[in-house]
Amino acid sequence: MLMELTVRNFALIEEVHLSLELGLNILTGETGAGKSILLDAVSLILGGRASSDLVRSGAAKATIEALFAVPVADEFRELCEEYGVDLEDDQVLVVRELSAAGKNVCRVNGRMVTVQMLKRFGQYLMSMHGQHEHQTLTDPREQLMLIDAFGGEGLLPLREQVVASFRDFREARQKLRAARLGEQERIQRLDIVRFQLQEILEAKPRLGEDTDLEEERKRLAYAEKLYAASNSSYEHLYSGAGRSSSALDQLNQTIIDLESVVRYDDTLAPTLELVKTALVHVEEAAHTLRDYRDEVEFNPNKLSQLDERLNVLRRLRKKYGDTVEEILAYQDKLVHDLEALENHEENLERLTQELERTGNVLAKNAVALSKARRVTSERLAKAVMHELGELMMPNTQFAISFTQIQEEDGLPIGERCVHVTEAGIDRVEFLFSPNVGESLRPLAKIASGGELSRTMLALKTLLADADQVGTLIFDEVDTGISGRAAQAVAEKLAVVSVKRQVICVTHLAQVSSMADTHYLIEKSMEDGRTRTAVYALDDEARVREVARMISGTELTETTVRHASEMLERARRFKR
The missing domain is CATH 3.40.50.300 (P-loop containing nucleotide triphosphate hydrolases)
Known part of the structure; x- marks a missing residue:
């Protein structure tokens, strides 16, 4: 609330x-x-x-x-x-x-x-x-929703089944229509798919290949700089550069100097150990740099080959995906498309069978929902007439008619094809007769504004418990x-x-x-x-307001007394 x-x-x-x-x-x-x-x-x-x-x-x-x-x-x-x-x-x-x-x-x-x-x-x-909402009572779609809402748990699960099966049916129908391309268009598409697939298959891209090639290309392109830097670093650390001693020589001399005096002050011992550790690391780094220097490759031919391969991959990326992974995914799609295009007749047969299968499921569910709605509509019509009787419309007749629209490309049900939506196959119309002896006619055409208002109140009263x-x-x-x-x-x-x-x-x-x-x-x-x-x-102000509503702006003893009586009758009714 x-x-x-x-x-x-x-x-x-x-x-x-x-x-x-x-x-x-x-x-x-x-x-x-x-x-x-x-x-x-x-x-x-x-x-x-x-x-x-x-x-x-x-x-x-x-x-x-x-x-x-x-x-x-x-x-x-x-x-x-x-x-x-x-x-x-x-x-x-x-x-x-x-x-x-x-x-x-x-x-x-x-x-x-x-x-x-x-x-x-x-x-x-x-x-x-x-x-103005009573105008929606004249809309067949709104009327159908009112019936389903009144049916509640007895109808709504059936409607959900129709919704699900309709979506399957619609998807199957769309796939079949897409497969029924013109023969010329199919052949053109077949040529395109074969060309694209052949181009990718000939290139034979591998996952991560472009990244690996880019890294290798950088090493080849900058081989001279890599050799010079690694060689210079090795000389500074191990063999010495020109007349200067290497870092390794300087560390060895430092160890000799400290070992000669550490016996006089043992607080230098930790520092001596640090220098010895540094010596080990420098020696290991120097050996690593020497090995790296010796393995630096100078190969212009291989660099040219890498550039050619990278250009191939770049052309593929422009056409089929931003990454090799996307290119391979597109390749899989082309394989599937090629199979479907080459097996066109078999594919059409399979899709036709799938459409027939989903159509049968939808037809079964739609017919079950329609039958349940008809039963519910009879209960709803009786309930509405009862409510209208309490709303001073005792002679009113109320009924709900059901029709189905035939459609050439609709859902096959029996010997007919009917229009179908997520709401099913039913088109309903509320029929109304306010007076004895008058035939039932569409609510929109015969009911007055007051009758529509009371009909709407009757329906909303019934649906209040449903929703x-x-x-x-x-x-x-x-x-x-x-x-x-x-x-x-x-x-x-x-x-x-x-x-x-x-x-x-x-x-x-x-x-x-x-x-x-x-x-x-x-x-x-x-x-x-x-x-x-x-x-x-408060109570006193209510009397004045009800009296105003009875007589307008001028209040008299009569209207005030009338208002008091009306309020008292209301209290008795509610008790």
Whole structure:
């Protein structure tokens, strides 16, 4: 559930803080007071689209903070682990910042996340239903998702199987289409592959060869310098250079000098040992330098051969990869491509069989999902009619039709080929009849705004248990209704709020009277600036606000008494 909401410098809101409760939380206020602005801020917490225009004029940034109790779904904890979000005290703090310069920052428990990641978190935190969302009820794709969501564990695993098998089928179909190249194109490709493969095979590159050759080339190219340096170093250490004595001679003389006096002062003994050790190391170094000098190779012909070989490798690198390792990997690919091109007919047969196999698996899974959906849709239709009956639409008939679109290049099922997607083979349509004697017709064509609103509320009520989202937000779900229908909607919201936290923006007194917590949104002018504020109403203030909603701005004893009676009836209903 949503526990705390803080909005700063967002549109007309300078700063608003709400401590929300379980049950039914109602937001009311005059048109233009800022109710929609507050819900726009909440939508950003769910990963909604942001704009720097939403930052309050004169402010550097807008901030929305929302504190939630951790959702019960295990998938949410798995999502937190996936994104490295720590859960502390079973709470989740979501922060969204919008700067006037256009920078957008999202955090979940202090962890930076992207907007797409925030949307995934939002699916488990709140379910938001806007006043125009009932339009989605006319979209066949949305209708299909509603059926699957209602089916829950009975349908979703079947849908996952369809998703997986569809991807296998799509991949097999793409491979087969790619293999069905024109014969001329295949021959041209075959010539290119053979040429490239022959060029690499003739060069016979070896792993690490280019590095080894570069090192050897340096030694040959700088042989004179290497010989001169090693010979000079050897002479300085061992044989002496010209008339000067060698380092070895000087160390030997030093040892003789120290040995002649060490018996007079034994503190020189450690120094004497160091010089003797140095003598051993110098002698070993000198021998090593002598051997190195004698092995220095002067071979212009070999240097020329190395340059030729390195040029061959460089040409290969320009064409087939930055390293010999990549060239050899490309060689393996060419071998595979050549085999496929030379065995074209056999490859086509194999890919055709693979497409048939994956198609059979997909068809089996899609048909199983379709059958399960039809069973679920019957349960859903009955449940919707029951809910609509409680929403003062007792004579409404509701049904769901299933069709499949035939497609020449579609999925073979029986004697037909049908259009298939990751969602399966079904196209559904919600059918509706509000009055006795009228035939069922598409919901989009026959339902009024009020009927659509109540149908949407009925579906969301049923799906609240299916998706286990802790908080439901309804923005003017009572659009287009009044009288007894409004009272029925109010009672339905109250019933839903027993199991879920419900936040509802409304203009109807019947709905607001059902509030467990009632908030008033007001707009005012201060210091030449427009500000929106939100207040939690006490019992007395609630009576005045409900009375205002009944009669408008002018309150009379009659409207106040009527409001008190409405609130008392609501309390009795909830008890």
